[in-house]
Structures are given as structure tokens and as C-alpha cells.
Amino acid sequence: MDKPFKNVTVIGTGTLGTQIALLAGNAGYDVTVYDLRKGTLGETFARLRASIETKGIKPFVPWEQLEKVKEQIRETTDLDEAVQNADLIVESVPEDLKIKQAVFQELGEKAPPETILATNSSSMPVSLMEESSGRPEKCLNTHFYVILEGMNMADVMGGTKTTPEVLQKGVRWVRSMGCIALTVKKELLGFCFNRVWRAIKREGLWMWGNGYVDFKDVDRAWMTFTQMKMGPFGIMDSVGLDVVRDIETVYYNESKDPKDKPPQALTEKIDRGELGVKSGHGFYTYPDPEFAQPGFLDSTK
Secondary structure, three states: OOOOOOEEEEEOOOHHHHHHHHHHHHOOOEEEEEOOOOOHHHHHHHHHHHHHHHOOOOOOOOHHHHHHHHHHOEEEOOHHHHHOOOOEEEEOOOOOHHHHHHHHHHHHHHOOOOOEEEEOOOOOOHHHOHHHHOOHHHEEEEEEOOHHHOOOEEEEEEOOOOOHHHHHHHHHHHHHOOOEEEEOOOOOOOOOHHHHHHHHHHHHHHHHHOOOOOHHHHHHHHHHHHOOOOOHHHHHHHHOHHHHHHHHHHHHHHHOOHHHOOOHHHHHHHHOOOOEHHHOEOOOEOOOOHHHOOOOOOOOO
8 A cells, every 4th residue: 555654653642642653553654652651652552452342342453463563663752752753743632722733833843844744633623723833734634533443534634725735645644554534625623424423422412411311322222223332422431521522612612502512411520530431430431331231232121
């Protein structure tokens, strides 16, 4: 498969940053990851493996292969070192515009002039960050989904000044890793599939948060209808409820529609430290969530 880059750097080794790094390494790219604290790549990898194995999902890439890939990825807490040879840098930091703009500004100052900068933002268009970088023509959205669970796809979208060549390199990069490139032709908040998923997520949160339904019944309905191994609330636990809240807030800030505002019940869960898989408890308790246990879809209950 054609590789448009040689060296790829990932900023942030949370749930998605780690998966992007692993997938890029598996595809033959030289990968460097940067995080404020050393060792987070291995910690996140272990948490991902435990979660996916508990769900009974066959990973997109075999675990034994990923273990080898992980050992080949360079980890650093020095940003200058992380970006010095990068052809592509993907930031995967918290879904906070000010943080992302600050990261893009620093990357624009430290990375080589020809380096392409991409954001893995789950909702925000790169046009909100491109000017901070000082190189808006080389900025992209590349939003990946839960790759290791088989959601091997990514939204690819340019900003207001992204060149066609840079956009095509982004598409080729996504495809070179075995993922489907969902190309967004013009700027759209939420991109392609994430906007579809967001409609489901919003309705589920609104019904649960306002006391209309039990979240487990939403998941049971979804799992029965789609034959998936988890429902919307289980998926939100995997993403991280704090991340979900931040994404929903982005939509609310644009629309000001009260139905778009994250429910207070979600905020209360987050305040209690119930963040989902990464904290051991969210809507479900991990590593053995109820939706993965026999009888969850039992019609007699």
C-alpha cells in the first residue's frame, strides 16, 4: 500500500491516540508518541486490551502483533524530540478548543515547515485551529473511531486553506493503515459518521437524563436491532464520559438548543469520577460490564 509519509508523531496517548499510534506502526510507519508522562502508552494499551477482551471482540489487529508494534514505538516527554523528524503529526489531546489551539501553535513553531498537522478532534473542524499553527494550508481533520474494536474508519476533512495535495495525503494515509477514509467535501461540524452517531447519542442521553428510560433498555434495544455486542451507553463508556460531555458541549455551543446540552445527570457522574472504562465505572462497571454477561438480552427479564 502506498505510504505518503515515513515518520508519524502522535500527541497524546489516551484511548484513541494509542490506537492511532499502534495502527500506524502496524502499517510500517516510524512512530513516535508524546505525552506529559512517560509510560502512558503501555498503560493505555493494557486497559484497551482488558476492555476489548471482556467484550469478546476480536481485535482489528491480533494482540500478539500489536505487542511487537508497541515495543517499536518511540515514547518521549520532550516535544522538540517528538516532532523534529515528523512528516505528519496527529494531536489527540482533550476535546477543548483552547488546549488544541495552544497545541497547534506549539507544533507550528517546533515542527519542520513541511510537516502536516492533523487533529483527531471528535467534533471540531480544523479551521478553528489552523491559524494558530501558522501553516493553515497544511492542516487536516483525521478523526478515527474505535479502531481496534473493528471500527476501522476515519473522517478526513480539510480546513479553509488546506491544499488538495494535503487532503489527498490524509486520505492515502488513512487507507494505507487498512481504514476506510470518509472524505468530507466541505466543512461540517461533526464530520461524516460521527454526526450520525451523535444523533443517536444525543437522543439516548436526553431520554435517560430526563428520566424517560433506563439506559440499559436503550442498549438492549440497540444490541437486539443491530446485533452489536454493546449499545450506545456501552460505547460512551468506552469513549470516556468526560470526552462525551466535551463533544456534546461543542454542539450545544453552536446550536444553543437546550436538547443539545449534556444532561445534568451526566455531569454528576463525571464529577463522581465515573468516567467509563478508564475509571472502572461509568454507566456500567468494568472489567465485567453487565451488557457483556449472559442474560443481558434475556427476554424473560
